[in-house]
Amino acid sequence: xxxxxxxxxxxxxxxxxxxxxxxxxxxxxxxxxxxxxxxxxxxxxxxxxxxxxxxxxxxxxxxxxxxxxxxxxxxxxxxxxxxxxxxxxxxxxxxxxxxxxxxxxxxxxxxxxxxxxxxxxxxxxxxxxxxxxxxxxxxxxxxxxxxxxxxxxxxxxxxxxxxxxxxxxxxxxxxxxxxxxxxxxxxxxxxxxxxxxxxxxxxxxxxxxxxxxxxxxxxxxxxxxxxxxxxxxxxxxxxxxxxxxxxxxxxxxxxxxxxxxxxxxxxxxxxxxxxxxxxxxxxxxxxxxxxxxxxxx
Amino acid sequence: xxxxxxxxxxxxxxxxxxxxxxxxxxxxxxxxxxxxxxxxxxxxxxxxxxxxxxxxxxxxxxxxxxxxxxxxxxxxxxxxxxxxxxxxxxxxxxxxxxxxxxxxxxxxxxxxxxxxxxxxxxxxxxxxxxxxxxxxxxxxxxxxxxxxxxxxxxxxxxxxxxxxxxxxxxxxxxxxxxxxxxxxxxxxxxxxxxxxxxxxxxxxxxxxxxxxxxxxxxxxxxxxxxxxxxxxxxxxxxxxxxxxxxxxxxxxxxxxxxxxxxxxxxxxxxxxxxxxxxxxxxxxxxxxxxxxxxxxx
Numbered sequence: 183x184x185x186x187x188x189x190x191x192x193x194x195x196x197x198x199x200x201x202x203x204x205x206x207x208x209x210x211x212x213x214x215x216x217x218x219x220x221x222x223x224x225x226x227x228x229x230x231x232x233x234x235x236x237x238x239x240x241x242x243x244x245x246x247x248x249x250x251x252x253x254x255x256x257x258x259x260x261x262x263x264x265x266x267x268x269x270x271x272x273x274x275x276x277x278x279x280x281x282x283x284x285x286x287x288x289x290x291x292x293x294x295x296x297x298x299x300x301x302x303x304x305x306x307x308x309x310x311x312x313x314x315x316x317x318x319x320x321x322x323x324x325x326x327x328x329x330x331x332x333x334x335x336x337x338x339x340x341x342x343x344x345x346x347x348x349x350x351x352x353x354x355x356x357x358x359x360x361x362x363x364x365x366x367x368x369x370x371x372x373x374x375x376x377x378x379x380x381x382x383x384x385x386x387x388x389x390x391x392x393x394x395x396x397x398x399x400x401x402x403x404x405x406x407x408x409x410x411x412x413x414x415x416x417x418x419x420x421x422x423x424x425x426x427x428x429x430x431x432x433x434x435x436x437x438x439x440x441x442x443x444x445x446x447x448x449x450x451x452x453x454x455x456x457x458x459x460x461x462x463x464x465x466x467x468x469x470x471x472x473x474x475x476x477x478x479x
Numbered sequence: 480x481x482x483x484x485x486x487x488x489x490x491x492x493x494x495x496x497x498x499x500x501x502x503x504x505x506x507x508x509x510x511x512x513x514x515x516x517x518x519x520x521x522x523x524x525x526x527x528x529x530x531x532x533x534x535x536x537x538x539x540x541x542x543x544x545x546x547x548x549x550x551x552x553x554x555x556x557x558x559x560x561x562x563x564x565x566x567x568x569x570x571x572x573x574x575x576x577x578x579x580x581x582x583x584x585x586x587x588x589x590x591x592x593x594x595x596x597x598x599x600x601x602x603x604x605x606x607x608x609x610x611x612x613x614x615x616x617x618x619x620x621x622x623x624x625x626x627x628x629x630x631x632x633x634x635x636x637x638x639x640x641x642x643x644x645x646x647x648x649x650x651x652x653x654x655x656x657x658x659x660x661x662x663x664x665x666x667x668x669x670x671x672x673x674x675x676x677x678x679x680x681x682x683x684x685x686x687x688x689x690x691x692x693x694x695x696x697x698x699x700x701x702x703x704x705x706x707x708x709x710x711x712x713x714x715x716x717x718x719x720x721x722x723x724x725x726x727x728x729x730x731x732x733x734x735x736x737x738x739x740x741x742x743x744x745x746x747x748x749x750x751x752x753x754x755x756x757x758x759x760x761x762x763x764x765x766x767x768x769x770x771x772x773x774x775x776x
Contacts, residue, residue, distance in 0.1 A: 204542070216536055246584065247580065250580050268630075279552055297585060392572060
């Protein structure tokens with residue numbers, strides 16, 4: 183069962199065509215619900231196209247050294263996840279292979295190899311990293327879709343998953359261009375939510391920083407309107423609009439026509455959009471909007 | 480530079496439109512090469528459709544308990560990767576946040592949380608797992624595309640990556656149906672390689688088992704023709720055709736119309752197909768086949 187902000191059941195996951203939930207609370211998409219997820223992503227790609235965004239595809243593994251430059255480990259040590267393997271020593275591998283798992287299904291990992299990468303916690307970091315040291319010829323727009331990974335205290339299929347799918351549309355360039363881009367995208371999504379009567383509102387927000395009160399970046403988010411979330415039904419952030427000022431540009435030594443570079447991104451959590459659509463339109467596939475309905479207007 | 484089986488350079492990665500290689504040897508796809516990757520995947524989906532395969536989308540996290548039922552940890556402890564997070568205790572997180580990374584860019588992980596999942600080492604395992612305990616109404620076909628993760632001793636962009644993209648087409652059902660399916664798919668891919676004059680041949684193969692000589696599954700693969708690889712230029716497996724006999728059915732208690740269930744899968748490594756196409760057709764985008772050329776005939 184899925185519930186709204188008052189704890190009321192709004193739809194039954196078992197009644198959604200093509201949706202299956204595994205024993206470890208992961209959502210498997212097929213049939214109609216996979217089609218809806220694809221339509222939703224095509225909607226994002228359609229919006230990205232309006233800005234001439236170039237599609238790119240990155241690995242879900244992100245350099246730890248690069249992420250450290252963003253002070254990511256100081257800010258989100260409770261959420262970051264690492265791709266770990268065993269030390270490739272025969273005795274070590276045999277010790278694991280002989281007794282890999284405990285009675286409560288936790289793995290008994292033996293000695294692990296040095297770790298140099300993280301599982302992508304958000305889609306857009308590799309975009310800025312890929313521009314390291316570059317002087318951009320002009321403001322540029324990139325869109326990408328990635329599997330992202332975050333440790334969560336509790337899991338709910340579609341709403342809160344360890345692994346989830348994020349579509350982002352990123353703008354890097356002159357300050358005015360980035361701010362205008364974010365403003366235009368705000369109008370696009372607000373207009374969309376109004377047209378479909380989806381109960382989603384934009385709210386100022388902060389990221390869930392570790393040791394928030396002493397984190398410089400948290401304080402910046404509190405002071406300036408840097409982050410807005412698209413909040414469904416008063417409780418679930420299905421997307422966000424973020425202005426990074428010049429922080430990524432400075433960290434990765436990016437410039438634009440020789441000048442300081444700014445950046446912003448619009449991020450969508452695809453499984454959470456599915457949740458919002460199912461909550462609002464119900465589980466009857468006949469009442470779901472088609473792709474043409476999504477991009478109309 | 481990419482090289483062939485004789486060590487000769489066959490194309491320069493830097494000359495491929497839209498291909499970027501990160502400092503940690505990961506391939507970023509954009510522009511023309513992303514279009515080619517998408518066309519190649521559409522070709523696989525086109526083949527899958529000929530068998531009426533249903534598209535599904537699974538999480539890249541796979542239950543360790545389920546994977547253990549396949550004796551996976553005994554067979555591939557050197558390749559399996561785990562999504563690891565830090566124990567969510569303030570002192571533990573602060574200790575990591577204060578000094579997260581060493582001078583050689585290896586993370587200094589503090590105490591980690593119990594691990595119950597693995598990063599998917601292949602796309603198709605979750606398909607069988609999702610059918611656990613079921614009696615199928617008939618032979619069924621599923622296709623899916625997943626990011627997969629394997630620890631490798633050395634990395635080469637496109638050819639050998641820790642994270643890569645696998646498209647699979649899976650058949651689960653009656654023995655005769657599965658065997659006929661694999662035979663038909665063999666003819667499809669062999670016909671394709673011939674038509675495009677791609678230097679790819681089907682070869683009997685075994686998986687890279689740990690402690691191979693004593694592994695029952697390795698011995699089965701050696702004795703019976705269970706696995707064929709699509710080998711490009713004599714050295715790179717870009718896909719495989721696999722007959723699992725009744726092993727997945729037995730492990731996960733699946734039946735088909737009350738009878739023993741068999742399974743087989745055809746797997747394609749999308750980055751490796753890109754490598755083969757670039758090696759064969761070169762880096763001039765004008766000489767690349769279009770989607771209509773791929774599905775013709």
